[in-house]
Structures are given as C-alpha cells and as structure tokens.
Amino acid sequence: MSVNERPFPHIRSEERSPLMMLDTAIALIPPFFMACFYYGVRSLAMGAMTITAAICANWISSLFNGRGIEWWDASPVVTGMIVALMMPASIPFYIPVIAAVFGILVVKFPFGGTGNNLFNPAAAGLAFVSVCFGDQLLSYPVPLEPLPMTVDEGIKLVQGPASMLKMGAIPTISVEQLALGNFAGPMGTTNILVIAACLVYLLVRKNVKWYVPAAYLATVSCFAACIHHENITAGESIVLELVAGSLMFVAVYMLSEPVTLPKRPMAKVLYAVTAGIITMLFRYYGVAIQSAVFALLLTNAFSPLFDYMAERARVLERRAIRENE
Amino acid sequence: MMMKFFAIFVAALTAENLFFTRAFDVYGLRELHRSPKKMLLFGGLTTAVLAVAGPVAYGINKLIYGLPFYYYINGITHLLILVGLYAGVYWLLKKYQPKVFELVGKYLPYAAINCCTFGSLLLAAKDTELDRWWKALAYHCGAGIGFTLAMLLLWSVRQRLSSCHASKSFRGLPLQMITVGLIALALVGLTGNQLPA
Amino acid sequence: MKMNKNHWYARFLRGTKGVFRGNPVLGAGLALPFVVVAASSLQTAVGLSIGALLTMLPVGLLIPLIMQKIPEQFRWLDYPLRALIAALFLMPTRVIVGAISPALMDSVGVYFSLLCVSTLLFASRAMTVEEQRLEKVLLELTRLWLGLTMVLLLVGICREVLGNGTLWGKPLTWMKIRFSAVMVSGLGFILLGFIAALGQKIHRSVLFVCLWIGKNGRTVKDKIVHFGERPPKENKNKISGEIPEETADHEQIPEGKEQE
Numbered sequence: 016m017s018v019n020e021r022p023f024p025h026i027r028s029e030e031r032s033p034l035m036m037l038d039t040a041i042a043l044i045p046p047f048f049m050a051c052f053y054y055g056v057r058s059l060a061m062g063a064m065t066i067t068a069a070i071c072a073n074w075i076s077s078l079f080n081g082r083g084i085e086w087w088d089a090s091p092v093v094t095g096m097i098v099a100l101m102m103p104a105s106i107p108f109y110i111p112v113i114a115a116v117f118g119i120l121v122v123k124f125p126f127g128g129t130g131n132n133l134f135n136p137a138a139a140g141l142a143f144v145s146v147c148f149g150d151q152l153l154s155y156p157v158p159l160e161p162l163p164m165t166v167d168e169g170i171k172l173v174q175g176p177a178s179m180l181k182m183g184a185i186p187t188i189s190v191e192q193l194a195l196g197n198f199a200g201p202m203g204t205t206n207i208l209v210i211a212a213c214l215v216y217l218l219v220r221k222n223v224k225w226y227v228p229a230a231y232l233a234t235v236s237c238f239a240a241c242i243h244h245e246n247i248t249a250g251e252s253i254v255l256e257l258v259a260g261s262l263m264f265v266a267v268y269m270l271s272e273p274v275t276l277p278k279r280p281m282a283k284v285l286y287a288v289t290a291g292i293i294t295m296l297f298r299y300y301g302v303a304i305q306s307a308v309f310a311l312l313l314t315n316a317f318s319p320l321f322d323y324m325a326e327r328a329r330v331l332e333r334r335a336i337r338e339n340e
Numbered sequence: 341m342m343m344k345f346f347a348i349f350v351a352a353l354t355a356e357n358l359f360f361t362r363a364f365d366v367y368g369l370r371e372l373h374r375s376p377k378k379m380l381l382f383g384g385l386t387t388a389v390l391a392v393a394g395p396v397a398y399g400i401n402k403l404i405y406g407l408p409f410y411y412y413i414n415g416i417t418h419l420l421i422l423v424g425l426y427a428g429v430y431w432l433l434k435k436y437q438p439k440v441f442e443l444v445g446k447y448l449p450y451a452a453i454n455c456c457t458f459g460s461l462l463l464a465a466k467d468t469e470l471d472r473w474w475k476a477l478a479y480h481c482g483a484g485i486g487f488t489l490a491m492l493l494l495w496s497v498r499q500r501l502s503s504c505h506a507s508k509s510f511r512g513l514p515l516q517m518i519t520v521g522l523i524a525l526a527l528v529g530l531t532g533n534q535l536p537a
Numbered sequence: 538m539k540m541n542k543n544h545w546y547a548r549f550l551r552g553t554k555g556v557f558r559g560n561p562v563l564g565a566g567l568a569l570p571f572v573v574v575a576a577s578s579l580q581t582a583v584g585l586s587i588g589a590l591l592t593m594l595p596v597g598l599l600i601p602l603i604m605q606k607i608p609e610q611f612r613w614l615d616y617p618l619r620a621l622i623a624a625l626f627l628m629p630t631r632v633i634v635g636a637i638s639p640a641l642m643d644s645v646g647v648y649f650s651l652l653c654v655s656t657l658l659f660a661s662r663a664m665t666v667e668e669q670r671l672e673k674v675l676l677e678l679t680r681l682w683l684g685l686t687m688v689l690l691l692v693g694i695c696r697e698v699l700g701n702g703t704l705w706g707k708p709l710t711w712m713k714i715r716f717s718a719v720m721v722s723g724l725g726f727i728l729l730g731f732i733a734a735l736g737q738k739i740h741r742s743v744l745f746v747c748l749w750i751g752k753n754g755r756t757v758k759d760k761i762v763h764f765g766e767r768p769p770k771e772n773k774n775k776i777s778g779e780i781p782e783e784t785a786d787h788e789q790i791p792e793g794k795e796q797e
Contacts, residue, residue: 080507109714121727125518125734127505133497134522142525146718302532309529316523320496363573363722365566367656412631415650416624423617430613449616450659455570458620458654462647508741513566514734521726528721 035273036089038220042213043096043268046203049196054104055161058202064108066095069115076124090129094118097137097268100203101261101305105156105166110148114140133319135275138312145304153178153303155199175200177260181303185244186255193258201305204264207257214267223271226280227287231266232257234291242299262294265307275315281328282321289321290314345478348470352482355531359490360524362463364455368447369491376495378447383488385444385451387481389425390460394480395473397421401465418461419453426452456487494520542747555680557740562688563733567656571685572692573725575648579705582693584634584641585649586686591630592623592652597678598671616659623653657681692728696720 050058073091074084098115118140126132145152154172156162162170176186176198188198196206204210217223236253243252257263270276270290277286290310297306358364366386372378397418404410404417430448433441451457460483470476494516501515510518550558561567571589576582596619604615631649635642642649660681697703700719702712718724 080505113714121518122522125506125510125515125730126501127507127510131504131506133500133504133519139522139525142528143718143724146525146528146721147716297529301530304529304532306529309526312522313526313529316493316497316519316526319500320493323496361722363570363725364651365569365656367567367659370565412628415627415653416621419620419624419653423621426617427614449613453617453620453654455651455654455656459570459647459651462650466647509734509738510730512737513563514730514737517566517726517730517733521723521728521730524723524726525718525721526723528723 035222036093038217038222039093039268040089040096042216042222043093043100043203045209045213046100046206046264047096049206049209050100050104050202053158053196054156054202055163057162057164057166058099058104060164061102061104061106061108061111061202062096062099065099065111065115066092068112069095069098069119072116072119073123073129076119077128079124080128082128085129088129091115091119094137094140098140101137101141101201101264101308103152103155103172104202105154105162105170105172106148106151107166110144110151113147114144116140117143130274132274134312134315135269135272138269138308138315141305141308142312145308149304152305155201157199158197158205173199175260176255176258177298177306178303180255180259181298183244185247186259188255188258193254200259201261201264204261205258207263210263210267217267217271222273223267224280224283227271227276227283228266230284230287231270231291232263234288235262235295238291238295242295256295256298260298260307261305262307265294265311269308269311275318277318277322277325279322279325279329282318282325285321285324286314286318289317341474345474348475348478349482352479353486353489355527356483356486357490357527358456358460358483358487360520360527361531362459363524364459364487366450366454366456366487368450372491373495373498376492379491379495380488381444382447382451383484383491385447386454386456386487387484389422389452389457390480390484391477393421393425393457393461394464394476396425397461397465398470398473398476414462414465418465419458421461422453422457456483460484493523540751542750543744546743546747553680555677556684556687557736560684560688560736561657561660561681562685562729563736565660567660568685569656569729570648570651571655572688572729574722575645576689576693576696576725577644577720578697578701578703579690579693580638580641581645582689584637584645585652586682586689587637588627588630588634588649588652589655589657589685590682591633592626592655593658593678593682594675595626596622596658597674601674619658620654623655623658627653657685688729688732691732692725695728696725 047059047062050062069091073088074086077083077085077088095115098111098118102111102114115137118136118138121143122134122136122139123129123132153174155175157171157173160171176188177200179186186198192198194208196209198205214223214228218225235256239253239256240249243249247255270287277283293313294307294310297304297310301309356362366382368382372382400417400421404413407413426449429452430445433444433448460480464470464476464479467479470479497519498516501519502511504515506515555561558564562569562572568589571585575585599622600615600619603618604612607614627650630652631642634649694704696719697705698709698712699716702709702715719728
C-alpha cells in the first residue's frame with residue numbers, strides 16, 4: 016500500500032514540480048536584462064550575490080531539517096531573484112543578502128522547507144529589510160546612469176512615484192517613460208511592459224491562473240478610480256497607482272506563488288481581492304513603505320481561512336443540492 | 341463624530357492590535373485554541389468588559405490625573421475598576437441568571453482581569469488623543485474586537501501549521517510564535533517602526 | 538540498555554522544573570508581553586525580572602494564607618485578589634527598579650504595570666489553597682522566576698546587541714550593522730520562537746546522548762533472571778562472560794520444580 020506523504024490539503028496541483036519554479040525563474044530574467052540596461056552590471060552582480068546567498072541558506076535549512084541537502088531545489092533561486100529585483104540598484108550588497116537569508120531561514124526553515132511555508136519568503140525578507148533600513152530602500156538612482164560596483168555618496172538618489180503619491184504630490188511621468196520604465200524605482204519593477212509580457216508567458220505555461228492577477232489589479236483599480244487627487248482623472252490615477260512602487264511585480268510574480276496561494280478557485284479570487292484591499296489601505300493609511308509586499312505578507316496569513324471557507328461553502332452547496340433532489 | 345469614532349475603532353483594531361503589535365496575552369488560551377465558539381465567547385466577554393470599564397476609567401482618570409502621586413496609584417485604580425466590575429457581574433449573574441452563569445462563569449475571571457483589559461485601560465489613560473468618553477469607548481471596542489479577531493486568525497492557521505513537515509524542535513509553540521511574529525511584521529506596514537509603549 | 542543516564546537527566550529536569558522543562562515562557566507561552574515587547578535591552582530585562590520577583594513572591598506567600606481564612610463561598614475572589622496584591626506591591630517595586638536607571642521606566646512604559654496581571658501569577662499550582670507548605674511554594678515560585686529571568690535576559694541581550702549594537706548601554710565596536718527591526722514586536726515573537734525551538738533541540742540532543750551512552754552498557758538480556766537463580770555478579774570481563782565459581786554450587790534448581 017502506498018502512503019500519500021504530501022501535507023494537507025491533498026487536492027493540489029503539481030506545485031512541487033521543479034519545472035514550475037524554473038518557469039518563474041525564466042520569467043524573471045527579462046527584468047534583470049532591463050535592470051542591467053538601466054543601471055549597469057552592478058544589478059547583475061547584486062542578483063548573483065542574492066541568489067547565491069539564498070541557495071546556501073536553503074542548503075543549510077534543508078540540512079538541519081533532517082532530510083539531507085536538497086541540491087537541486089530551484090525555489091531559492093526564485094526567492095533570490097525577486098529580492099534582488101525589488102531593491103534599488105544603488106543599495107549596498109549586504110542588504111539584499113540579509114533579506115534573502117532572513118526569508119529562507121525564518122520563513123522556510125522552521126516550517127519544514129520548500130512546499131511547507133505559510134508565508135512568502137521573499138516578502139518576509141523584504142519586510143524585515145524595509146523595517147531595518149527603510150530610508151535606503153526608498154531612495155532610487157536615476158535610470159540610464161550606469162552605477163559603479165562600490166556606490167559612494169556621490170550618486171544622485173531620488174524618490175520614486177510611490178513616495179510622491181503618499182505625500183500627496185502627483186509624479187510627472189510621460190507616456191514614453193512609462194512604456195520604457197525610464198523612471199526611478201526598484202530595479203526590476205519599473206518596466207511594466209516587460210512584466211506584462213512575462214505574465215503572458217506564465218499564463219501560457221499555466222503557472223499562473225488568469226483570475227488571480229486580474230482580481231488583484233481590478234480591486235486596486237477600483238480603489239484608485241474612487242480615491243484620487245483632485246487634479247488628475249480616474250484613469251490617470253489608476254495608471255499611476257499601478258505603475259508606482261512594486262504593485263505589478265507583486266501581482267505577477269509573488270501573488271501566485273503556488274505554496275502560499277489557496278487551492279480552491281473561489282478562495283484564490285478572495286485572496287487576490289483581499290490582497291488588493293489591504294494594499295490600497297496600507298498605501299492610504301500606512302507609512303511610506305513598500306505596501307504591496309507587506310499587504311501580501313498579511314494576506315498569506317488568511318490563505319488557510321479562505322480555503323476553509325471555500326470548502327465549507329462547497330459542502331453546504333452539495334448538501335443543499337442533495338436536499339432538493 | 342461618527343467618522344472619528346470609526347477611525348479610532350479601526351486604528352485600535354488593526355494598527356495597534358493588542359495581540360500582534362503589543363503582545364498582550366491572556367491566561368487560559370490553550371484550552372480555547374480548539375474551539376472558535378469558545379474563542380468568540382471569550383473575546384465577546386473581554387470586549388464587553390472593556391466597553392463598560394472604558395468610559396468609567398475615563399471618568400475616574402479625569403478625577404485623579406492632576407494628583408502628584410498619580411504615577412503610583414494609576415495602576416491600582418484601574419485594576420479596582422476591573423475587579424469591581426468582575427465582582428458585580430459575577431454576583432449578579434450567579435443570583436439572577438444561573439444558566440448564563442454556567443455558560444460564562446468559567447471564563448469570566450480570565451476575560452475580565454487580564455493583560456488585554458488592564459493594558460488597554462492604561463494605554464487609553466496615557467493617550468492624549470482620547471479626550472472624550474466616546475473616543476475612549478471606540479478605542480476599547482476596537483481593541484477588544486481586534487484581540488478576538490487575532491485569536492480567530494490564529495485558530496484558522498493552526499491546522500495548516502500542524503500539517504507542515506516541520507522538524508520536531510519546531511513543532512508546537514515555536515511555529516505558532518514565528519507565525520504570529522510574521523503577521524505582526526506585516527502590520528508594521530500600517531504603524532511604522534514605533535514602540536507602542 | 539543502561540538507562541541510568543536517562544534517569545539522571547529525568548531527575549535533573551524534575552529538580553529544575555520551571556527553569557528548563559516546564560519553562561513558563563518557552564513551554565507554556567506565559568508572560569509574553571514582557572519577553573516579546575518590553576525586554577528591548579539588558580537593562581529593561583533586569584528591571585522586569587526584579588519587578589516580576591517582587592510581585593510574584595508576595596502573591597505566592599499571601600494567597601494561600603488568605604484563602605484558608607476566607608469562607609468557601611468567597612473563594613472565587615482568588616483571581617482578582619492575586620492581581621490586587623501584586624498591584625499593591627508594584628508601587629514600591631517601581632521605586633526600586635526606577636533606582637537602577639530612570640530611562641528604564643520610560644522605555645518599559647505601560648508594561649511595568651502589567652506585571653500585576655501577568656499570566657505567570659495565575660499559572661503556579663503551588664499558589665492554591667491546598668498547598669500548605671511554605672518551602673514548596675517558595676521553591677516553585679523561585680523556579681518559575683528563574684525560568685522567566687533566563688528567557689528575559691537572553692532576549693534582552695539579543696535585541697540590544699542586534700538592534701542597538703550596545704550592551705548595558707556600552708557600544709560594541711565589532712557590531713557594524715544595526716538591525717533596528719529587532720525592536721518591533723514581530724521580531725520579538727520570532728526570536729522567542731527560535732529560542733523555544735533551540736530549547737527543544739537541546740533537550741532532544743541531551744536525551745539522544747544519554748541513550749547513546751546507555752547503549753554501550755549491558756543489554757536487557759543480561760539482566761533476565763530465571764526462576765530460582767540468583768542474578769550473576771557484575772562481570773567486568775565482558776568478552777569471556779564467565780559465571781564466577783562462587784555462585785555455581787548454590788544455584789542448583791530442584792529437579793521437581795524444573796518441570797513446572
């Protein structure tokens with residue numbers, strides 16, 4: 016008799032397949048190319064260091080979890096790439112390394128390694144580093160000025176559009192800048208068109224269900240259309256909110272992480288809508304910080320609750336159908 | 341006035357959540373962990389105690405605030421309010437509503453006098469923004485309901501935690517603490533990096 | 538398998554119950570506010586532990602005495618009375634702890650007053666009406682307090698070194714990076730979770746070592762004694778395993794009884 020050793024729930028897709036993680040890693044390569052184009056080779060060096068740190072931390076965690084070192088696990092590669100792309104290109108190297116190591120050792124290791132984590136490791140690492148080194152994470156270099164490997168105080172750092180929206184100002188970004196991602200922001204999150212193309216790739220490869228990012232972006236758009244500055248239209252407000260910060264990046268790469276996402280479709284939609292509501296509440300009433308990341312971390316905690324609610328709804332629906340028959 | 345009430349209520353519920361941000365705990369939670377109904381009852385009792393004791397504490401605080409030894413009698417005064425309320429409710433329920441007393445009596449002492457109720461009263465006394473009795477009421481209601489929701493959230497996560505392939509050292513309390521810590525870290529996005537004391 | 542090391546360890550754990558095995562913070566999750574939020578430096582941890590001692594001791598000593606005098610219908614006042622006695626003794630405690638450092642009371646804030654409703658006051662079984670002996674009550678209280686202090690000091694040192702790069706206010710030169718996130722309650726919970734896991738790991742490792750030591754002793758088979766036989770004397774020569782000659786003559790089983 017073969018015993019199903021997978022953790023509960025047993026209705027799940029092939030989320031532990033290495034191909035799925037490999038697809039996400041492939042989809043994260045184009046933002047790295049764009050970061051290298053805008054900020055120089057430093058972005059690639061930062062990515063390499065973060066990925067190496069994440070892989071080493073994962074080996075250590077799998078060793079201490081008593082299952083031997085999992086040499087070919089691709090999930091820390093994805094974690095390292097996400098953490099690196101969410102950082103400003105001018106940040107010291109130790110900060111993304113600390114974020115990646117924190118994410119793996121605090122979020123994956125205690126829960127039992129890959130496939131068991133309740134929270135997104137990249138989101139947790141970014142949250143930790145945002146609280147520790149908050150000011151450094153919100154100052155971005157100007158694009159199209161290649162950065163040297165060792166960044167000193169001579170580099171010009173500006174605020175991104177998210178901070179400007181938070182303070183009540185309207186960021187001035189032209190349509191060409193928007194299309195090409197030629198404005199200050201985290202390394203990999205400003206290139207909206209590239210991220211959209213990667214979303215199409217992930218949809219075609221069936222790593223991401225279309226309704227999850229759609230529900231998230233729809234919720235955010237509704238909020239942006241209803242609550243905006245007097246001097247801009249609803250449409251402009253929607254575009255600015257979607258472009259500012261790391262919202263699109265989170266919607267495409269982090270929201271649909273297979274381990275933390277709920278399993279039932281209704282629960283997934285509820286999860287995405289909740290993430291959107293919490294993101295916008297954090298943006299309006301929270302402090303100047305990467306709101307989408309913190310909102311995702313909070314919504315991860317509700318994921319089992321949504322699964323439970325969807326399961327109960329299904330049971331009640333079946334009972335009602337049986338009683339009617 | 342309603343907007344202000346709602347704003348203070350929501351702020352007390354989310355940003356200054358008694359459990360996640362301030363880490364106030366309550367004795368007797370271990371036996372409640374398995375049952376959401378008992379948790380709702382317990383949380384309801386705590387909120388009710390806070391809703392009644394809050395405005396009373398606001399009034400008494402106004403009387404004693406100017407005294408030179410306020411710093412020392414602050415604690416025992418608020419505690420006497422809670423003890424008086426508990427004794428009154430206990431006696432009344434036992435005498436006039438024995439059925440309700442059977443249901444509620446076991447949890448009443450732990451729900452009435454604990455870190456959450458006492459701490460919430462002390463924090464409201466210290467907060468200069470709560471200068472009206474209805475603001476204090478909003479704060480205390482938000483705090484009590486926030487605590488109940490925090491307990492329910494932990495209950496919902498509990499089954500997922502127990503089905504993880506965690507190593508034996510991490511099973512039980514360590515994993516629960518790490519989960520609570522990560523949720524509290526996520527709430528920093530609302531409050532910023534401030535010590536709530 | 539020799540279990541004497543396990544018995545030694547079990548006796549040690551029983552003797553220190555409340556410090557290691559039944560630690561109130563790491564085992565039962567009591568006294569969370571102080572460990573998670575308030576213990577943000579070594580000074581505050583020391584201040585809180587002194588405060589905890591000076592509130593727990595009077596409660597533990599007075600409650601059994603008072604409860605014995607009170608008639609049974611008023612025994613439900615046990616719970617609020619503990620909080621009231623602790624609050625009464627909190628006032629002089631505030632003066633004593635404030636003398637260590639004035640800044641300590643500012644940084645601890647409301648949490649010092651919470652010592653009088655700490656869950657630790659309600660957790661000790663010794664502080665009940667049935668417990669008559671003073672020394673037992675004192676012993677259990679001291680153990681609980683030691684357990685709490687251990688965790689408070691550990692958390693306080695970690696948070697001060699990682700968050701501020703100081704120890705008791707004195708800066709540490711080798712600590713270059715400041716992880717100021719450690720002062721947030723979230724990281725306090727996470728730190729506590731890791732310390733609890735470390736404690737469980739140490740416990741399991743000590744058990745493993747005791748069992749490993751015991752494995753190298755005699756097996757259980759050597760200790761089985763048949764009916765009528767005297768157990769063999771300790772044979773230091775394990776390889777030959779010969780029965781000493783003294784016992785051989787005396788242990789003839791009567792023939793009739795062999796068949797039974």
